[in-house]
Structures are given as C-alpha cells and as structure tokens.
Amino acid sequence: MANTTPLYALHRELDAKIVEFANYQMPLNYPSGIITEHRQVRESAGLFDVSHMGQIKVTGDSAAESLESLLPTDLSTLDVGRQRYSFLTLDTGGILDDLMISRFEDHYLLVVNASNKHQDFDHIAGSLPADCTAELLDNRSLLALQGPLSREVMSRLCPDLRTMRFMDTMDTEVEGIKCQAFCSGYTGEDGFELATNYDDALKLAQLLLDQTEVQPVGLGARDSLRLEAGLCLHGNDIHPNTTPVAAGLTWAIPASRRKGGSKSGGFPGSEPILLELENGSSLTRVGIQPEGRAPVRAHCEIVIPTGESIGEVSSGGYGPTVGRPIAMGYVKSTYSHLGTELRAIVRDKPLSVKICHLPFVQHNYKRH
Amino acid sequence: MSDLRYTSDHEWARVEGLLVTVGITDYAQDQLGELVYVELPAVGTTVNQGDEAAVIESVKAAGDVKSPVTGTIVEVNESLNDSPESVNNDATGQGWFYKIEIADTSELENLLSETTYNALIAEPS
Numbered sequence: 001m002a003n004t005t006p007l008y009a010l011h012r013e014l015d016a017k018i019v020e021f022a023n024y025q026m027p028l029n030y031p032s033g034i035i036t037e038h039r040q041v042r043e044s045a046g047l048f049d050v051s052h053m054g055q056i057k058v059t060g061d062s063a064a065e066s067l068e069s070l071l072p073t074d075l076s077t078l079d080v081g082r083q084r085y086s087f088l089t090l091d092t093g094g095i096l097d098d099l100m101i102s103r104f105e106d107h108y109l110l111v112v113n114a115s116n117k118h119q120d121f122d123h124i125a126g127s128l129p130a131d132c133t134a135e136l137l138d139n140r141s142l143l144a145l146q147g148p149l150s151r152e153v154m155s156r157l158c159p160d161l162r163t164m165r166f167m168d169t170m171d172t173e174v175e176g177i178k179c180q181a182f183c184s185g186y187t188g189e190d191g192f193e194l195a196t197n198y199d200d201a202l203k204l205a206q207l208l209l210d211q212t213e214v215q216p217v218g219l220g221a222r223d224s225l226r227l228e229a230g231l232c233l234h235g236n237d238i239h240p241n242t243t244p245v246a247a248g249l250t251w252a253i254p255a256s257r258r259k260g261g262s263k264s265g266g267f268p269g270s271e272p273i274l275l276e277l278e279n280g281s282s283l284t285r286v287g288i289q290p291e292g293r294a295p296v297r298a299h300c301e302i303v304i305p306t307g308e309s310i311g312e313v314s315s316g317g318y319g320p321t322v323g324r325p326i327a328m329g330y331v332k333s334t335y336s337h338l339g340t341e342l343r344a345i346v347r348d349k350p351l352s353v354k355i356c357h358l359p360f361v362q363h364n365y366k367r368h
Numbered sequence: 369m370s371d372l373r374y375t376s377d378h379e380w381a382r383v384e385g386l387l388v389t390v391g392i393t394d395y396a397q398d399q400l401g402e403l404v405y406v407e408l409p410a411v412g413t414t415v416n417q418g419d420e421a422a423v424i425e426s427v428k429a430a431g432d433v434k435s436p437v438t439g440t441i442v443e444v445n446e447s448l449n450d451s452p453e454s455v456n457n458d459a460t461g462q463g464w465f466y467k468i469e470i471a472d473t474s475e476l477e478n479l480l481s482e483t484t485y486n487a488l489i490a491e492p493s
Contacts, residue, residue: 034427035402220401220428293449294405295425318404318427325405347423 005051006141006201014216022114024052027218034220038320041187041225042361045150046217047208051141054117055195056110056124060132063108070127071101072244072253072267078103083167083182085252087244088120093272094240095247096123098232102169102182109180109195111142113234141201146191146225148364149213154181154192157207161192166365177204186222188229188363227326228319230287230359236298237285237314237328244273246281246330253277284336287358288313288327290344292351295325301345302331302353310335313344319360326360327353372460373436373476374485380460381436381479383470388437391464392424392455395489400426403452408444409466415441417475422465424455433465437475443467 003024011018016027027049029037040046058067064075073086080103088096097116102109112120117136125134145154155162158174164183172181177200185191196204208214223233232238238247256263259274267273290296295318302311316327327344335342338357343350372380378396382389397403407423415421415435422433444466448454455463470476480488 028428029401033402224427294407294423295430297430318425320427 003052005049006198007049007051007205010202010205011049011216016216016218019219021219022052024114026052027216029218029220030216032215034218034224035320037215037217037221038224040215041147041189041217041221042321043148044215045145045147045153045191045211045213046187046221047205047214048144048146048217048222049141049205050144050193050222051198051201052114053142054110054112054114054120055137055140055142056112056117056121057107057135057137058110058124058128058132059107060128062129063132066128066132067101067108067124068257068263069266070124070268072257072270072273073101074254074256074263075101075103075108077254080105081169083169083184087238087249087252088123089244089267089269089273090240091268092240093243093269093276095234095238095242095244096120096240098234098238098249100182100184102180104169104171104180111182111193111195115235139198140195141198142193142195143201143205143208144185144191144193145208145214146185146187146189146217147213148190150189150191151366153208153211153213156211164192164366166190166367174204175207177207179204183366186229186231187225188231188359188361188365189225190364190366224317224320227315227317227328228321228359228361229363230328232285233315242283242285242330243269243276243281245276246283246285248285250277280333282333283311283330284333285314285328285330286336287356287360288316288329288342288344289354289356290316290325290327290351291353293325294346294351296327296344296346296351296353300327300329302329303343303345303350304335305341305343310342321361328358331355372482373479374482375434375436375479376488377434378489379433379436381476383476386470386473387442387467388439388470389464389467390421390433390436391459392433393485393489394459397456397459397463400424400431401428402426403455406448406452406455406465408446408448409441411441411444413441414439414471415468417478424452435468436479437468437470438472439468439470441466442469
C-alpha cells in the first residue's frame with residue numbers, strides 16, 4: 001500500500017486525480033487541469049504538496065567536512081540562513097541524486113528526491129563518522145507556494161518572509177505554525193517552500209488555499225513548469241549514468257573543489273569528474289525545440305539527417321507558457337551547438353528539431 | 369436515446385447510412401487530460417477495424433484512436449490541427465476526428481451500445 005501525505009484527504013476533497021509516484025498517492029492534477037494549473041503558477045500563485053520529498057537532517061562537529069566528502073560543494077561558503085543546490089556523486093562520476101542543502105544554526109538540512117530518499121539516507125548515514133548523525137525526518141511535510149504573487153501572499157501571512165531572497169532560509173512561524181522557510185522552488189518562479197511538522201501541514205495548506213491568489217497545483221504542472229524552466233528531473237535528465245559535466249551542472253562545483261583548488265577532489269567520482277571538467281564530456285545536455293506541434297517525449301532517439309543516432313530525449317512534453325512542445329536531452333557534444341538541426345524519432349518518423357537555449361521561460365527569482 | 373455506438377477502446381461512432389463519424393468519448397478525453405496535438409489520417413486511406421487511425425497527445429501522454437470500422441477515410445476534422453482542445457470541450461460534437469465510408473456494415477454489430485459502454489466505464493479500474 002502506497003504512502004500518503006498529510007494532505008491526502010484534502011487532495012481527495014478537492015477532487016484531484018490521484019496517481020502513485022515514488023510510492024506515494026499524489027495529486028496529478030485537480031479538476032481545472034494541468035494547463036490551467038501551470039498558468040496559475042506563472043501568473044499568480046500555486047500550492048504544491050511535496051511532502052513526499054525526503055528531508056535529511058545532519059548534525060555533528062564534523063558535519064560540514066563529512067558532507068563535503070559526499071558532495072562536490074564547499075560548505076565553508078554556505079552561511080547560516082542560506083541554501084544551495086548540489087548532488088550526491090558516485091565513484092563512476094554519475095549522479096546518485098540531486099538535492100538542496102541548507103545550513104541552520106545547529107544542523108544541515110538536505111531535501112532530496114522522494115524516489116531516492118531511503119537510498120540517499122543510507123548512503124549518507126553509512127559514511128558519517130561517529131560524531132555525526134543523520135536523520136530521515138519522516139514526521140515532516142513540505143509545501144511549496146510558487147508564482148509571482150506568492151511573495152505578496154506570504155508577506156501578508158508572515159511578514160518575516162517579505163525580504164527573503166532566492167536561496168535564503170529561516171526558522172519562522174506562519175500564523176502560529178512553526179516552519180522552516182526556503183526561498184526557492186522547482187518552477188523558475190519566485191516562491192517559497194515551507195517545511196512543517198506532519199500534524200501542522202493540513203492547517204498550513206488550508207490557510208494558504210484560503211488566500212484569493214492561491215490555487216492547488218499537482219505533479220503534472222510541476223513537471224511542465226520545471227521543464228520550461230530547464231531544471232533537471234533526477235531519473236530522467238540526470239541519473240547514475242550521467243555526469244555533472246554532461247548534465248551542464250558544473251556551475252554547482254566551486255573552484256575550491258576543482259583541480260588546483262584548496263579542497264580539490266575528495267568526493268565520490270572526483271577523478272573522472274575533474275578530468276571531464278578539463279577535457280569536456282562526450283555527451284551534453286541541451287534544450288531541444290521541436291519544429292512542429294507534436295510533442296517529443298523522453299526516450300525518443302535523436303539522429304542527424306543521415307540517420308545516425310547521436311542522442312536521446314530525456315524529458316519532453318508540451319510547454320503551456322511557451323505554447324508549443326519543448327524537450328531536453330543528451331546529444332554527442334559535437335552536435336550540441338545552438339541552432340543545430342537534428343531529427344527526433346517519434347512513432348518511427350523523423351521530426352525536425354533544433355538545439356536551443358535553456359531555459360524555455362526566463363527565471364523570475366528574487367535575487368536582490 | 370443516443371445514436372452513438374462505442375468501442376471498448378473509448379471511441380464513438382455515429383452511423384448515417386454508409387458514413388460513420390468517429391471520435392473519442394468524453395470519458396477518454398477526461399482520462400487523457402488537455403489535448404495538445406492531434407495527427408489525423410489522410411483522406412483516401414483505408415483502415416481496418418481496430419487499426420490505429422489517428423494519434424493524440426495530451427499534456428500527460430500519447431495515445432491513439434483505433435478505427436471502430438473498416439473503410440475509407442472520406443473527411444477529416446482539420447480544425448483539430450489548430451484547436452485540439454475541441455476534443456476536450458466537445459468530444460462527441462466539434463471534437464470529431466474523421467468520417468469513414470464503411471466497407472462492411474456487419475462490423476457495426478461488434479460495437480457497444482451506450483448502456484453497455486457506460487457500464488464498462490463505471491467498473492472500477
């Protein structure tokens with residue numbers, strides 16, 4: 001039997017189409033539908049239940065250096081009250097999972113993908129020294145409020161959040177409900193994620209849904225929003241067989257962890273990854289613009305006009321904001337230049353596609 | 369009483385003499401979600417009962433329309449190329465896919481009545 005989040009009854013009450021995802025019963029969409037929900041987030045504010053995601057708390061004197069032995073990041077530059085994107089790497093140079101790591105006064109919090117949370121926890125807990133502890137917080141929930149009006153909504157309910165900037169975090173209370181707030185998300189829009197105790201989640205969700213700007217949004221629109229924003233989905237666009245270099249995620253590896261840096265290497269797969277950073281990868285993740293109206297979906301083969309296979313789509317679908325099909329995928333690096341004309345094989349037919357810039361929709365993060 | 373007949377694959381067929389208009393049911397469009405792309409057959413092609421005659425893509429997934437009868441495509445609903453959402457808004461009206469001239473009217477006996485179809489979709493999946 002699949003797990004449920006504290007909002008399951010609310011999703012049912014709101015007449016959501018429920019699907020099983022990462023062993024959780026989750027809302028795919030509500031009666032308004034994926035396209036309407038997608039637009040809601042681009043134009044106003046949408047509430048997502050992402051309580052299925054994993055929250056891993058790491059404490060201990062050597063927590064920072066221990067985590068640095070797993071993540072190609074530099075935690076000496078992560079201040080209390082800040083969050084950062086990183087990933088767990090494997091000895092092969094592949095990506096075990098991607099995550100957000102936040103520093104609080106007395107601990108680090110890692111938010112990881114739902115499908116990987118138990119594996120990630122075992123991986124982290126198994127490598128920590130005796131003075132550190134890792135805890136998979138299963139008595140927690142996570143809500144995301146995303147969209148241009150989410151700041152207005154949160155400022156009204158919790159004035160503390162008004163001045164938060166992209167990737168800021170804080171402990172706060174929203175109308176008496178204790179939260180850890182994160183100014184981030186997975187849509188490309190300004191927004192917040194709020195981690196609460198399991199028992200408070202329903203009350204918080206109802207409070208947010210009572211605001212006129214807010215509508216509930218399911219996993220369907222979450223996927224189309226992140227695809228338009230060019231953000232990777234672990235399991236599709238990045239996985240144990242893709243490297244950070246091929247995936248174009250080297251911006252998340254600071255100079256101090258690279259060759260010649262003060263803390264060079266020292267994470268799983270650092271040798272192949274740092275070598276690839278110097279020499280380039282054979283494959284590159286690119287934006288793919290189908291020229292016609294037919295969506296080009298994950299696993300479609302990408303070929304050059306002579307028919308030779310040079311890659312594969314990793315995520316694809318319809319972008320409601322851009323109003324046309326969009327995709328991303330991996331191609332041999334020699335074919336990764338903007339504007340390169342290729343074909344994607346859809347139902348045995350070659351459809352014209354072009355390598356394009358990512359993201360498809362500009363990010364609207366509040367950085368300053 | 370509806371003049372429509374149905375397939376267990378969720379197509380409907382409206383029979384007027386030898387001409388059969390084909391579409392997908394309201395239940396099917398609701399399950400698929402918002403359609404974003406429709407690929408119609410070419411006029412003049414012949415299809416067999418149960419063959420894939422059209423392709424549909426929703427925001428969620430790809431699917432197909434299987435022809436309820438054997439025959440020759442005589443007309444397609446070109447407006448779906450620009451407005452695939454017509455299928456969501458009016459599945460058994462504006463959202464029709466194609467008209468086919470039926471080759472063998474005895475095939476109609478394989479189609480379901482509205483009562484039988486409604487019982488089929490009422491079963492818990």
